[in-house]
Amino acid sequence: MLLTVLTRTGINQHDADLLKRIQKKDRQALGMLYDRYAPLLYPLALRIVGSTQEAEAVLQEAFAHVWEKAGGYVADRGSIFSWIVAVCRNKAIDKLRLRRENQRIKEGERGSPRSAPEHAPDAGAQQILAFKGYTESVRDSLKALSKLEERILEMSYYDSHSQSDIARTLRMPLSSVKSKLRRGIQKLRQAARKEGGSP
Amino acid sequence: MKTEERHSYLELCIPYVFGRLNPGNRKQFEAHLATGCQPCTKELAELHEAMALLPLLLKQQAPPSAIRERVVARATTGKAEQPAIAKRAGEIGKKEGEQAPAVRSSKRWYGYALVILSVLIIVVLAVFVSELINTIGGQERRVVELQGELQRKDEVLSVLRSERLEIALLNGLEPGSTARGKIVWDPVKKTAILQLTNVLITPANKEYQLWAIKGGRPMSAGTFTVMNDKEKESYFKVVSLPAGEKQEIDGFNVTLEPKGGSAQPTGVVYLRGK
Numbered sequence: 001m002l003l004t005v006l007t008r009t010g011i012n013q014h015d016a017d018l019l020k021r022i023q024k025k026d027r028q029a030l031g032m033l034y035d036r037y038a039p040l041l042y043p044l045a046l047r048i049v050g051s052t053q054e055a056e057a058v059l060q061e062a063f064a065h066v067w068e069k070a071g072g073y074v075a076d077r078g079s080i081f082s083w084i085v086a087v088c089r090n091k092a093i094d095k096l097r098l099r100r101e102n103q104r105i106k107e108g109e110r111g112s113p114r115s116a117p118e119h120a121p122d123a124g125a126q127q128i129l130a131f132k133g134y135t136e137s138v139r140d141s142l143k144a145l146s147k148l149e150e151r152i153l154e155m156s157y158y159d160s161h162s163q164s165d166i167a168r169t170l171r172m173p174l175s176s177v178k179s180k181l182r183r184g185i186q187k188l189r190q191a192a193r194k195e196g197g198s199p
Numbered sequence: 200m201k202t203e204e205r206h207s208y209l210e211l212c213i214p215y216v217f218g219r220l221n222p223g224n225r226k227q228f229e230a231h232l233a234t235g236c237q238p239c240t241k242e243l244a245e246l247h248e249a250m251a252l253l254p255l256l257l258k259q260q261a262p263p264s265a266i267r268e269r270v271v272a273r274a275t276t277g278k279a280e281q282p283a284i285a286k287r288a289g290e291i292g293k294k295e296g297e298q299a300p301a302v303r304s305s306k307r308w309y310g311y312a313l314v315i316l317s318v319l320i321i322v323v324l325a326v327f328v329s330e331l332i333n334t335i336g337g338q339e340r341r342v343v344e345l346q347g348e349l350q351r352k353d354e355v356l357s358v359l360r361s362e363r364l365e366i367a368l369l370n371g372l373e374p375g376s377t378a379r380g381k382i383v384w385d386p387v388k389k390t391a392i393l394q395l396t397n398v399l400i401t402p403a404n405k406e407y408q409l410w411a412i413k414g415g416r417p418m419s420a421g422t423f424t425v426m427n428d429k430e431k432e433s434y435f436k437v438v439s440l441p442a443g444e445k446q447e448i449d450g451f452n453v454t455l456e457p458k459g460g461s462a463q464p465t466g467v468v469y470l471r472g473k
Contacts, residue, residue, distance in 0.1 A: 042262040044254040147343055153253060173354065191252055
């Protein structure tokens with residue numbers, strides 16, 4: 001369990017070491033990677049799928065993917081942190097789309113953006129400490145995002161809405177949604193550069 | 200590779216990261232990445248890094264501790280563990296089965312009472328927290344809606360501030376003959392305000408589409424949806440026109456089309472004007 005706030009470079013190196021061990025099927029390394037990322041990935045999954053039971057299933061599937069596909073990670077396409085976040089997000093979006101499809105079949109179109117229900121943590125306070133400083137720094141960098149840019153990014157990233165759907169929901173011209181999304185992404189990129197890419 | 204082709208692949212990076220490419224385009228894009236295209240790989244890496252920051256804005260929250268065991272167990276066995284609720288129920292059932300009923304019946308009742316009381320407290324707290332979250336979420340959504348509204352009004356004002364404005368009046372046709380509308384546009388910027396009243400609420404899986412008729416040919420000026428009675432009473436939207444000068448535009452039609460719009464009008468004309 002991580003007790004202190006590590007440097008970014010240190011943690012990136014730590015991730016790389018863990019992934020190498022996972023490639024060699026080291027269960028303990030998987031547990032350590034889980035300790036490090038579960039407090040970040042669980043709220044992400046919860047935000048997308050909206051239920052604790054499904055979020056727990058997403059977490060299991062994401063780490064099963066990491067276990068099985070650790071050898072397929074390509075360093076050129078981003079840090080291990082961003083890879084794991086993308087794996088978890090994709091698993092959650094798959095569940096969300098499947099549920100939407102089933103709902104559409106059963107009741108016709110209905111879906112609306114959902115916010116993550118709060119769920120009392122029963123463990124992991126120490127892992128969370130490891131990201132505290134980094135998270136605060138990112139939050140500070142992302143103050144440059146306007147509420148509207150943040151909302152459009154969230155609707156794209158968490159709710160997997162198309163730009164046309166967002167334009168309809170927010171009653172904005174499609175061109176404005178596109179430009180705000182691009183501007184939001186640009187600000188995120190600037191923040192990522194400033195933060196050095198990953199925790 | 201030609202510059203335009205490379206550019207078109209770069210354009211696919213954002214929809215790829217959001218998972219919004221259709222299977223064919225995704226396969227094609229991944230095949231392109233497999234060729235080792237450096238600009239696309241770099242763009243993708245930067246986008247992944249950038250988007251991975253978003254979850255850091257969520258309140259960090261540790262999952263239930265039992266999940267860790269299941270993750271490690273599943274990785275080892277390759278099998279999914281039982282869902283949390285089912286597993287917990289199974290554990291409770293097993294423990295109950297092990298008890299000796301004659302000896303421990305009174306203790307059991309105390310135990311049951313304690314469990315019921317705890318469940319009640321948890322339910323009440325959960326309802327309270329959920330309502331609080333809903334209230335905050337609702338307010339945040341309202342702020343975003345108002346910002347959207349403000350932006351739309353800004354865009355309307357920016358059209359109205361133009362030095363030159365053209366206007367066309369729209370009249371409803373059967374089955375929506377009471378509908379009326381106006382299109383006020385800036386011929387230089389080709390930006391228009393579409394204002395409508397009494398337009399029928401858009402049926403499910405359909406959208407209205409505005410067409411500017413240029414040289415006898417209908418050209419799409421975007422789709423829109425009238426969602427409720429309030430919008431039926433008064434609806435407005437800022438749209439881009441395919442042509443600006445009035446002499447270039449023979450007239451306007453509004454048709455009902457399948458959701459997403461059509462390349463050419465296929466549905467009934469609801470409003471017409473010039």
